Amino acid sequence: MEILTSMAIIVVTTIFILLSFALYLTIRIFTGKSRNDKRYTPVHATIFDLFFHSHKLYDYETEIARTKPTFRFLSPGQSEIFTADPRNVEHILKTRFHNYSKGPVGTVNLADLLGHGIFAVDGEKWKQQRKLVSFEFSTRVLRNFSYSVFRTSASKLVGFIAEFALSGKSFDFQDMLMKCTLDSIFKVGFGVELGCLDGFSKEGEEFMKAFDEGNGATSSRVTDPFWKLKCFLNIGSESRLKKSIAIIDKFVYSLITTKRKELSKEQNTDILSKFLLESEKDPENMNDKYLRDIILNVMVAGKDTTAASLSWFLYMLCKNPLVQEKIVQEIRDVTSSHEKTTDVNGFIESVTEEALAQMQYLHAALSETMRLYPPVPEHMRCAENDDVLPDGHRVSKGDNIYYISYAMGRMTYIWGQDAEEFKPERWLKDGAGPRICIGKDFAYRQMKIVSMALLHFFRFKMADENSKVSYKKMLTLHVDGGLHLCAIPRTST
Template identity: 80%
Template sequence: MEILTSMAIIVVTTIFIILSFALYLTIRIFTGKSRNDKRYTPVHATIFDLFFNSDKLHDYETEIARTKPTFRFLSPGQSEILTADPRNVEHILKTRFDNYSKGPVGRENLADLLGHGIFAVDGKKWKQQRKLVSFEFSTRVLRNFSCSVFRRSASKLVSFVAEFALSGNAFDAQDMLMRCTLDSIFKVGFGVELRCLDGFSKEGEEFMKAFDEGNVATSSRFTDPLWKLKCFLNIGSESRLQKSVATIDKFVYSLITTKRKELAKEQNTAVREDILSKFLLESEKDPENMNDKYLRDIILNFMVAGKDTTAASLSCINEEALDQMQYLHAALSETVRLYPPVPKDMRCAENDDILPDGHRVSKGDNIYYIAYAMGRMTYIWGQDAEEFKPERWLKDGVFQTESPFKFISFHAGPRICPGKDFAYRQMKIVAMALLHFFRFKMADEKSNVCYKRMLTLHVEGELHLCAIPRTST
């Protein structure tokens, strides 16, 4: 009886909070001084609209952006501004970089999963991680090491796909590519043989599942106004997040401990090629601040950058040959234009500001640049914006770069992805390897492929493909 009474109190309290919240926002819409003030971005609705459209959020925002390149949703305290205007994006990410931070909302929403990693921090911690990661990505040692890793991983991938091709059975392409990528990232980044593609690592399987579940739950915080209540009651998505983080932490802390022991045994006699080893060596200079929790956060952020934004690769050719693959580079750019790995990202205004389109931003406002929508805007890419057209990137057969504030898939400004060229190299090689041996088609050509709501863009469910071996002539 007491349990039922407690549950009833929770339900009634939740309903009361929702209704009060809705009433407050409704009043704010119709009484707010800036509602009809043309100096401010036009109000579309409240953040409840984001919650109710969360399953199709990116398409919902895209439709709004067709007629309102910059718009906002009202929420308690501050506005949620969204923009698809490249001028505004450049202003936020470059011109006034100093005025736009991750902000308290971004940091709080990401804290449980990403902690103080590079995607969730500003200032000194961001500069420290950025400096070390940028240096590592620029070294010949890492490029050479990654090539050998990618060669082994993608050779294994081709072998697995060949088995399905010969049997005529369909396979989940997204799952297989993710496993291959995860194996490669762990070897290059952390010096660990995870063997997810083989299916031999129970710990790796559990980590991969927990990581994706944590990604989904963290993403929902940006549209769920009740996530803090769920966290307090330990229910729903917040309960799943805490369980996922516990699994992730167990795996990652074990990895750090093992790696420390390996480095201690090596006693500076071996070449430390993986990125984690470099961070562990760096932590010896400042053990108080670069503790295991900080290293854990760095690892998780590296995972977000690597696992979900590229595929593993095969490198039996040199970089010069890769650079000559102009059409392949264009096709991959067209893919990430329409399906950006990070479909939207957020900044917070540290002070009042005026955007290039003339709209005002108040201190504390959160402003999102929506890459998914930007890739589909005719006022940015022309009337054929929603067509898959690699030729738009080519002139006389040579790839032409676009402004990073127009093609925002790899971010822009001081925080542009340091692994952009690294990612292109991986994507080129895995595409080359698979397409050299196979043709692909949907297992069910009538199926409708949808995305899953996460921090990074994933296919909802499974992506079943059939591989057809290419015959030599």
């Protein structure tokens, strides 16, 4: 009886705490947000509404943006403003760049996973990392090194898909790409042969799964008003995040230790080695934790965005076979190859930098894919001071403002009545202003090399033509449940 009484008290107390917390949030939400002031963006709902629509968040935001390009959700501490108006985006990213930071909410949301890496910080730390990374991306040594790595990865990927093509079996293209791009970024970024695609690294695969789990759990913080309570109680998504970070940290700190030992033994062309050398000048601030954060941020840029974009690209080509064939013809014209070419290494050798530069239709098709399925579907900034957006709406100091890349790619007032159609003849630029993507050319180079190799040797189609493909809510736009394809050989590879 005493046990039952104790359990009842615990249950009642827990319910009371949750209800009290919800009441507290509700009171905070409706306090001092200028709800009826027409100078501010119109209020659509509260943060709870985002929570209830989190499984289809970007489509939900897109539907609102069709009639209200800029709108607002109320939350306990500040207003959450969302915009699909390109004038506002330019204002935030370029015109008034210094008034919009990651802010305390963005920093706290990302801190456990990405720490003080370039995607999670502002100010001097952001400038320092950007300066060093942008310099490395601009060097001829890294360019040549990455080019060699990407061609090797593409050749290996052709070999794996050839086995499925000959057997007639379907495969998860996204999973294969995630492993391939993880191998590539570890080689280029950290000078390590990981071997995930080959199945040689069980630790690498565990790290990849943990990082993807952490990515999803971190993303859920944006719409979950209860995430701090979950974190305190160590339950749900926050419990999964904690377990994932333990696996991530063990793997990354081991990598840093190994690289430090190797630093003086050989010539290093990878990005991590450059940061390790830099850390020797300032060991107090550039400690192992800081290097860990840099590694994970580089990995987000090098693995997730590229693999996700290529997955959506192949999906769009399966849905638009005429575009797929048009790209194949461009590949043959540019490389002077023909459909009977069976030598994979010989074909890869023909994919020169000059050839990549001539692949204009492929470039456009990749850009068109990212218009409809941007690698990062929405971005958050925080107003450092009161401001007025170009559309006339006021922003208060401390307000969070999100520009919705996913919605912007679907707005008829930006792209015309055919906004939802896949037309490679138009394309969307990746970023603008001081935070423009410094790895943009790097990413396009890898995507083009992989695309040319795969499309030259195979025709792709959906494993199930009737399957519905959707996204998984993460910091980056992954295909939910993977992308299951069939490959048909174009040659006798």
